[in-house]
Amino acid sequence: MEIRKIDAAVVTETVKKLYLDMNYHIGDDILTALKKASETESSPIGRNVLSQLIENNKIASDEEIPICQDTGMAVLFVEYGDRVVIENGSFEEAVQQGVRSAYIDGYLRKSVVRDPVFDRINTKDNTPAIIYTTIVPGDKIHILAGCKGFGSENMSAIKMLTPSAGIEGVKKFILDTVAYAGPNPCPPIVVGVGLGGTFEKAAMLAKKATLRPIDSKNPDKRYSELEYELLSEINTMGFGPAGLGGSNTALGVNIEVFPTHIAGMPVAVNICCHAARHKEAEI
Amino acid sequence: MVKKITLPLTDEAIKDLKAGDSVLISGSMLTGRDAAHKRLFELIEKGESLPVEIEGEVIYYVGPAPAKPGHAVGPAGPTSSYRMDKYTPALLDRGLKGMIGKGARNREVIDSMIKNGCVYFAAIGGAAALISRSIKKAETLAYEDLGTEAIYRFYVEDFPAIVAIDSKGNSILVQSDKH
Numbered sequence: 234m235e236i237r238k239i240d241a242a243v244v245t246e247t248v249k250k251l252y253l254d255m256n257y258h259i260g261d262d263i264l265t266a267l268k269k270a271s272e273t274e275s276s277p278i279g280r281n282v283l284s285q286l287i288e289n290n291k292i293a294s295d296e297e298i299p300i301c302q303d304t305g306m307a308v309l310f311v312e313y314g315d316r317v318v319i320e321n322g323s324f325e326e327a328v329q330q331g332v333r334s335a336y337i338d339g340y341l342r343k344s345v346v347r348d349p350v351f352d353r354i355n356t357k358d359n360t361p362a363i364i365y366t367t368i369v370p371g372d373k374i375h376i377l378a379g380c381k382g383f384g385s386e387n388m389s390a391i392k393m394l395t396p397s398a399g400i401e402g403v404k405k406f407i408l409d410t411v412a413y414a415g416p417n418p419c420p421p422i423v424v425g426v427g428l429g430g431t432f433e434k435a436a437m438l439a440k441k442a443t444l445r446p447i448d449s450k451n452p453d454k455r456y457s458e459l460e461y462e463l464l465s466e467i468n469t470m471g472f473g474p475a476g477l478g479g480s481n482t483a484l485g486v487n488i489e490v491f492p493t494h495i496a497g498m499p500v501a502v503n504i505c506c507h508a509a510r511h512k513e514a515e516i
Numbered sequence: 517m518v519k520k521i522t523l524p525l526t527d528e529a530i531k532d533l534k535a536g537d538s539v540l541i542s543g544s545m546l547t548g549r550d551a552a553h554k555r556l557f558e559l560i561e562k563g564e565s566l567p568v569e570i571e572g573e574v575i576y577y578v579g580p581a582p583a584k585p586g587h588a589v590g591p592a593g594p595t596s597s598y599r600m601d602k603y604t605p606a607l608l609d610r611g612l613k614g615m616i617g618k619g620a621r622n623r624e625v626i627d628s629m630i631k632n633g634c635v636y637f638a639a640i641g642g643a644a645a646l647i648s649r650s651i652k653k654a655e656t657l658a659y660e661d662l663g664t665e666a667i668y669r670f671y672v673e674d675f676p677a678i679v680a681i682d683s684k685g686n687s688i689l690v691q692s693d694k695h
């Protein structure tokens with residue numbers, strides 16, 4: 234078993250690049266979905282909003298400025314190969330440094346406060362980033378990175394349903410959460426759903442679901458059909474682009490699942506806006 | 517049809533604005549979001565003077581990203597307005613004439629808008645790079661310690677927005693019946 238050495242500076246550079254890239258250049262999945270939405274949108278104001286969002290993404294990309302002023306809180310899902318050793322630093326600090334330099338050098342907004350309740354003082358470099366690491370076999374590091382704006386994060390919810398609630402209970406909770414969010418989370422939205430696991434596992438799955446490209450489907454047909462059905466239902470709610478009315482309230486629904494306990498059926502809904510920024514890299 | 521309007525808004529101009537109107541705004545406006553609102557509200561409650569006169573002004577709920585060299589301001593789209601709801605009626609009573617933000621407002625805000633003859637515009641959430649092109653100059657007015665949350669004065673030309681709730685309380689926002 235050979236060990237692979239990776240310099241901490243390589244991790245830092247990779248993370249920095251991911252954050253600059255995602256904040257300036259929206260993914261093709263979102264851009265394609267916005268274009269499709271502008272073709273199907275029933276409301277004239279809605280069509281106008283969608284064309285401005287497409288134009289906005291182009292300006293951001295051309296000028297290399299953030300798509301949205303809320304450049305979010307950094308969240309990373311890392312698969313860390315068990316044969317990797319970091320040289321000249323620690324993995325954790327290398328990632329934090331990557332986020333720090335992206336936010337400082339890239340003119341991204343620093344939106345993190347050091348204490349949630351008592352002293353809400355800005356940390357001035359957008360750290361700490363939230364890092365979820367899983368150890369996997371191998372000699373590579375895979376990073377799935379996102380930045381999450383809080384206009385939509387604040388509209389998210391979790392519920393510990395019990396098995397008797399069934400599929401109807403799951404659907405109702407997801408649709409109620411989206412309806413409660415209404416015009417606030419910058420529709421058209423991306424809905425990330427986590428089903429199963431424990432309380433925190435469901436929430437993490439929901440976050441991960443928001444980072445999945447929206448033109449992808451859950452591999453299990455039962456869940457991909459549920460994604461489609463929920464998306465259709467959400468788009469009849471009428472909130473529309475920017476919440477000003479219309480037939481495109483969501484661009485996609487992504488569901489992630491995990492085994493759960495005999496007594497439970499946790500469901501978490503993480504709402505993300507059309508500025509669904511995510512990128513991945515492998516080192 | 518797009519209406520061109522100039523700040524400061526006269527009472528007549530406000531009356532002419534109807535929910536659903538697309539507007540291009542020129543002139544100067546204040547900015548402020550959560551932390552600045554909290555401070556202004558506390559001063560009003562204590563009956564103290566404000567660091568910035570808000571009478572006759574329009575306030576934009578925004579926390580811009582830093583400006584790249586050569587840009588007047590960084591991307592600057594609206595933030596969610598409902599978080600300002602708690603503080604808004606006090607500001608409207610104090611003479612604030614308009615607000616620009618995104619998303620829903622509560623009943624107290626709408627009632628206070630009708631009482632005081634005010635207007636609420638929606639800017640497009642997430643269209644921050646596009647919107648920043650209409651902001652020609654930004655000056656810090658107060659609460660510099662709050663960084664992005666400070667109160668700025670923005671000088672704008674053809675800032676794109678939509679009348680979301682007019683001075684009669686008519687709204688085009690699709691509100692949720694869950695609230």
Ligand code: SF4
Pocket residue numbers: 301302303304381382383384385386418419506507508593594595641642643
């Ligand atoms: S919800 Fe998204 S698009 Fe809207 S302001 Fe926040 S980050 Fe930007």
